[in-house]
Amino acid sequence: MASKQQPNIVMIMTDQQRWDTMGSYGNEIIETVNLDALAAEGTVFEHAYTPSPSCIPARASLLSGMDPWHTGILGMGAGQGPMETGFAHTLPGVLADAGYHTQGIGKMHFYPQRSLNGFHHTLLDESGRVEDRNFVSDYQAWFERNKTGPYEFVDHGIHWNSWMARPYHAPEYLHPTNWTVNESIAFIKRRDPRKPFFLKTSFARPHSPFDAPSVYFDLYDRKRMPDPFVGDWAHIHDKPEDAVSPVAWRGVRKPEEVRRARAGYYGLIHHIDHQIGRLIQCLEREGLYDNTMIVFLSDHGDMLGDHNLWRKTYGYEGSAHIPMIVRLPRSYGKAKGRVTEPVTIQDVMPTILDIAGLDIPETVDGRSMKGLMLDAEIADWREYVHGEHCACYSDEQEMHFLTDGKMKYMWFPRLGSEQLFDLQTDPGECRNLADRPEEQRRLQHWRRRLVDILAKRDAGLTDEAELVNQAGKPAIVSPYYKVRVSGAK
Structure with a gap:
């Protein structure tokens, strides 16, 4: 109490x-x-x-x-x-x-x-x-x-x-x-x-x-x-x-x-x-x-x-x-x-x-x-955060993002496209680095992080090695929603 x-x-x-x-x-x-x-x-x-x-x-x-x-x-x-x-x-x-x-x-x-x-x-x-x-x-x-x-x-x-x-x-x-x-x-x-x-x-x-x-x-x-x-x-x-x-x-x-x-x-x-x-x-x-x-x-x-x-x-x-x-x-x-x-x-x-x-x-x-x-040492604090949103107004809006506040990676599942931004030099996200040859290693590093997160869902978003394009596929729906709502009634 x-x-x-x-x-x-x-x-x-x-x-x-x-x-x-x-x-x-x-x-x-x-x-x-x-x-x-x-x-x-x-x-x-x-x-x-x-x-x-x-x-x-x-x-x-x-x-x-x-x-x-x-x-x-x-x-x-x-x-x-x-x-x-x-x-x-x-x-x-x-x-x-x-x-x-x-x-x-x-x-x-x-x-x-x-x-x-x-x-x-x-x-x-x-x-x-x-x-x-x-x-x-x-x-x-x-x-x-x-x-x-x-x-x-x-x-x-x-x-x-x-x-x-x-x-x-x-x-x-x-x-x-x-x-x-x-x-x-x-x-x-x-x-x-x-x-x-x-x-x-x-x-x-x-x-x-x-x-x-x-x-x-x-x-x-x-x-x-x-x-x-x-x-x-x-x-x-x-x-x-x-x-x-x-x-x-x-x-x-x-x-x-x-x-x-x-x-x-x-x-x-x-x-x-x-x-x-x-x-x-x-x-x-x-x-x-x-x-x-x-x-x-x-x-x-x-x-x-x-x-x-x-x-x-x-x-x-x-x-x-x-x-x-x-x-x-x-x-x-x-x-x-x-x-x-x-x-x-x-x-x-x-x-x-x-x-x-x-x-x-x-x-x-x-x-x-x-x-x-309180300025304590937290050696294992997360390196980045993950965010997402399903298609709302358009398939173009379904996305996943990862960021540590310095870099930003985004994947659009229904478009099969990616964006990569250096927030330290480009805080307005005006320059997409994803297609630049010199940024491919950094792009692959962030993509791998997202693959590791989404692979745990077993929802068809990855084949455990790469991200899988969702164009034309049914909307991803978390199984936890139906479980929670059915348990509440």
């Missing part, structure tokens, strides 16, 4: 925030004062990656500490199904069993949508998703009760997956970002005071719609926004027939449209940062800050026009590289400021349990990052 000395845990999660949109990660345009202050007190993980760059598979790995293959969710669509329940162990469930008061606020992306998955209670903002009959999110119901005119929460006219951007159409206090922090503060004040607590504050932004309140949108609309990276290979995604859609996943858009999208996106992050400041101030006023572990991360990023691509599901840096900051309770002393070892979302659950002094379930694939933060 938990003791009074065990730390409180606050997990702050953004949706679809790329790694390079914070001052602590080197961005000199965006203002993220509160997150940068948190980074100065804690540990910045420079090479944190999502195991699958889209919402459901990434969040399933966060919830369970398991790799996507073991959660059974390799993406969104293509036979993967919704998240469902049936996990043997979840982070909030283990904490609840140990005596923590657990609360989830904001975007959970569970199915059924009112599933708890170990939380004692949730308050939901599920954007526009209605997957259960008669479901109305807590945020939408609150919006309807508090709006000041005959408008709806979607009356800005922008689709949930659009590249389009405009200022928020309603008063700022009605924005879901404000609601998420309001409810988080309310929980802190009404929690069981005799128990340590686990609070997941999960924002639905900066995921589109790019609808920052005017004060934030206008600030970045006046600034010179960074131009997208466009690689020497990006012409493969210059598809006019795809670009015409307001929810286009690829295609060339006008420079002013790209700049406006980035202004809206940056404005959303600036807005979130201010609201995170409110949450931290609440912890300080309540006398909880010193004994609270704070974990900040995103589920994946957004391409924002890089290489003529939008949204996520890609192994490229804009989509797969995420921000991650961990601030330990004061009793641990000063942790290491920056960690360069490659880490992934599966590592968050074991890290939290380790800091809380709890056993890590055998089902967890991730590893505790506690030693990395």
